Amino acid sequence: MTKYRINKLYIKNFKLVKEALVKFESNDIVVLDGPNGFGKTTIFDTLELVITGNISRIKDDDGRRTYKDILFCKDGDSSGEILIKVEFINEQDNRVTIVKRLPVEKHVPITQRKPTNFSIFDTHILEDFEEVISQENKKNQDDVEAFFGTDDLSRLYNLYYYIQQEESTRYLKDSEKRRRDEINHLFNTKQEKQELEYIKKVIKILNKEIKDISIQLNLLKTEEKNIKLPVEETNVLAHKPIIEGECLGEWDKEDIVVKNEGHRNNYIKELMELREFINGYDDFKHAKHNKSIDSILMNTNLLKDTIIIGSHLSSFEEISTLYHQQQWVYKLKSQLEEKSSWGSLEKKSLIDLEKILKIEIDIPSIENILDKIEYLEKRMNGVSQIVMDLNEIRQRLLEKFNQYINYKEDEDKECPMCGHEWTDSEELIKNIENKKQKYSHMYNEDAKGIDSYSNILFGDYFEPIIKEINIYLMNVTPQLEQDFYEQLNISMKNRDMVVKFLEWCGKKEIDIESIVNQRLSFVKEEEILVNVNALSQEIVKLKEKVDWKIDEYELKYNKFNMIYNNIFKGEAQLISKIDNNDIEYKIKYLNWCYEQTLYKKQGEIDDHIRKETEKLKYLQLKVEKAKKIRDVYSSCINEYELKIINDIEILFYIYSGRLLQYYQRGMGLFIQNTTGGLKFVANSETDHDAINYLSSGQLSALVIAFTLTLNKIYSNNKLGLLLIDDPVQTMDDINMASLVELLRNEFRERQIILSTHEDNISRYIRYKFSKYGLKHKRLNVKEVL
Structure with a gap:
């Protein structure tokens, strides 16, 4: 497969770079040198962002924070767009440009300005480096991975292609399990492991179901054991109501079902109370009669009104x-x-x-x-009216004064109008008359x-x-008199009750006429109370004897009264239709119904136990089969992964041996496949991990050896890169020389981009590559950026 190298890189408004064009020109090795702090790591960041869509070394410890500016904008100024363009080229001179861009017009909310949020960048793939960026060539990260022919490029990038300056030993410091997880994709057993996990999940579900069924079976067996069946089955009994044509309660229904012992006991308790009521009905009648008497005696207002208006x-x-x-x-x-x-x-x-x-x-x-x-x-004018009114008032006052004098034994000589003292009353009256005559002239x-x-x-x-x-x-x-009429009128408001009470007294032959008021005059309270007392004494004589103990009287009455109202609905004629034999038969019938419920319940439990037992056996068989399948899957996966690790182990042993010259414990390191993890050991006689006894320089060499091994064996896509950020900081001179030899001899088909801050190391590397006719280039980052 033809691999792509980097031809050139364009950076604009990214971090400390305002604008720069970096030309790699597809050289075999490009050394980035110059003093620290001028952008060597920045170049690696831009390449990682373009290829993977993120920068793995950037962390955001508190995801809840918000930021007012965007981390990657130069000087925090977001007034200009951020633009990164990388042109890739292969041996056939095929070119493609991948772009990461944050346009000026794109609004990024404060909540999305987190350092690790790289989704704010748009992705474009151009056929030509100078092609105009537009909506038509806008793509996404999946398109970039598809171009290079690999999935999950962001994870593979740091494992196969890129060794970071500050995290060169990160992989070794991970736990054994995390190391194993990092290279799981090498095994290509993702689907098989998913199927294995599914099988384990099924086994777990089945085991839970088996446990639940076992618990259910135990409960059913315990329930069955607690069913108390009679020694001999009772003969079939027919339903018969206690009173023909009547239904006195739930227990008297024809289709009654006695669900459990509690229901049976409650029904029988009600029937026994009914039997007690039937046997004590005469006393209840007397008690009920006495209650009505008591209610009358307590109605003092009724008795008073009867005394007042009865006649x-x-x-x-x-x-x-x-x-x-x-x-x-x-x-x-x-x-x-x-x-x-x-x-x-x-x-x-x-x-x-x-x-x-x-x-x-x-x-x-x-x-x-x-x-x-x-x-x-x-x-008439106003003055005459006033004078006339005044004389009239004086005349009325005089008349009243004369009446007052007639009632008094002593003669009163004081004027009733002004209070003046006169010689005698005749002189007083004479002066009043003179005053009247004087005012009369004003008429x-x-x-x-x-x-x-x-x-x-x-x-x-x-x-x-x-x-x-x-x-x-x-x-x-x-x-x-007014007081008599008002007293009578108030009591008449209770007329209806008084009428009924008088009728009741007539039926009880109480001589009410001798007690009520016969006069047409006001009845004093003392007299009313005397008559009420007399009437109460006559009423009390009507009470009947009840053979109940005093301490149980109220409780028994309330219980019997509830039966009378709830069962018989107050219909006394129904009570005479019941005898004890009817009640005894009903109790036997309810016991028989309960027995039928028990037999039915036992049959249902037996059937349930049978079905659950069959289900349990079926599930146990399925679990056994599933466990066998699980074991086969686990064995095959482990054997296959061991083979893959063995493939890596040979080359890793060679590379680590070449980089770790003068290593006292052997020529190189082995990869040991532990249960659920990976371990790096010196030989088969020790199981101590290398992380515990190697120096920092040796650890860096070990990481580089492992990355080179993976890149050599598994980097079978279009990406022909190997990037190492300043390995000199953590490797001694001997390890560094070995590294250069290894890169030159084993990775000629890769484009190597390596950074260093030491000029002599830069010259040494380029010299070694040029000696074998390999193309090389030096980029002083301070001058380029």
Whole structure:
């Protein structure tokens, strides 16, 4: 296969390089020299980025961090594009250019500016170095690997093609298993190992299934052992309800299934409680009767209302009418006595009053005078109205004062208006009258007319009516007081309950008439309580005897009451249809149903055990077959990999021997294939790893020998490169000379790019290659970049 070498490299705005063109010109060896710090490693980084799509030595310890700038932009300035172009050429002068580019217009979010994020670079493959970069020639990393004819180039690159300056011994410092993993691709056993892992996974799944089935079988056998079947199978029993045509509960259903012992026990417990209820039903009836008595005795409001309205239920409407009539007459009397209320006096009120008092009232004359007064009041000026109102108020106060004097034994000489002390009451009244006369002079003609008509209206009409009202109120029977009516009215709100209670008392032959209030007057609280107590004593006599112990009374009543309501739905007639024989048969029937459940369950468990046992045997057989296949796979893979390692081992022994001259433990090193890993040893008599006793220079030589071995045997693709970054830093002179000889003689078909900071080493290498007619070139990086 024709291999490609590097012809030239173009760098722009990458790290410290503003712009540079580096010409390799397909030489056999290119030595990058010059002082440290001027870009030798930068060139290796650009080549690795173009070929693999990343730079392996760049690390990001904290992936959670964000960065404000892009690591690879020159001076952190992202105003210009980053551009790297590498032209590859083969012996037939076929050329191809691979490009990594970060355009200026491409926006890179802060979250994607991590040092290890190389996906920000676009990839292009050009047919000509000067070809315009465009969307048409844009590719991806897979296309680069396809061109060179290898997969996973980013991993193989550091194993076959590139020895880094600071990580030359990285591979040796890895664990034995990691070393083995690094070269697993050499064995080409990826598919076989995947199949082996699949087989192991299947075995693991099958073993878990076998374990689960074994546990299940143990549980089933334990469950079967716990099934307690009767010694002799009970004869078949037919379903028969306790009461024909009724279903009293779950246990009384025709299609009942007794699922387990707990269900059976609960059903039988209910039936035994039912039997207890049937046998003690008479006591329950008495207890239930007593409960109703107690509920009545506790309803104090009902008993009080019964005392108050018990004898007035039928006459309440009549009492209410009479009470409101009396109240209306009182109100009308007040209206007639109060001059200020005359204006609102209605004709209908006077007509109704005629009927009540059974007198004749000259209503037309009264209306005529009221009209005249109203007319004059509208004409009268303000001063006259004030004077008239003042005299009227004084007159009413005087009347009340006279009434007050009549009630008192001592003569009162103090003015009721201003509090002035007079010689005697006659002098006081005389002065009040004089004051009235004095104000009367301030009246105008309208005021005098109003005063005259008012005196006529009151003296000739209203005063006689008031006298008749007083006679009526003194003689009317019954005279209903407000407190009595309000007491009666409040208790009437509980009328329906009182009616039912009176009917109940009648059925129980309680003499209620002798206890309730018969009078049409207010009943005091003390009297009510006395009568309530008397009524309660009569009710208590109705209680019946119950042969239950006091400490179990409430518990037993609640239990029996629940049975009465839940099973019989409060229908007492059903209870008489049950006897103990019916209950005993139902218990036997439930036990028989439970036995049938046990037989059925045993059969199901036996069937389950049989199926699980068959499944267990089948899985065990499959596991045995799978284990045999696993062992065959493991043996074949190990034998094949051992053969591959043996192939590497011979060349590695030669290369390591040539590089490790004057090595005290032998001519070279061997590769030892350990369980799951690789080890480098001096000979077959020791199993100590070389990493533990070689010097740093020897370790570097060992790594180079191993890389050269892999490159020589397995680098069978189009990439004809071998890159070594400054091996002089870690190798002594003898190892270095051996390395140059080995490179010149064994790797003529490769393009070797090697860096060093020592001029004499640079000249020495080029001299050795030129002596054999190999093309060489020196690049002073300080001058080139």
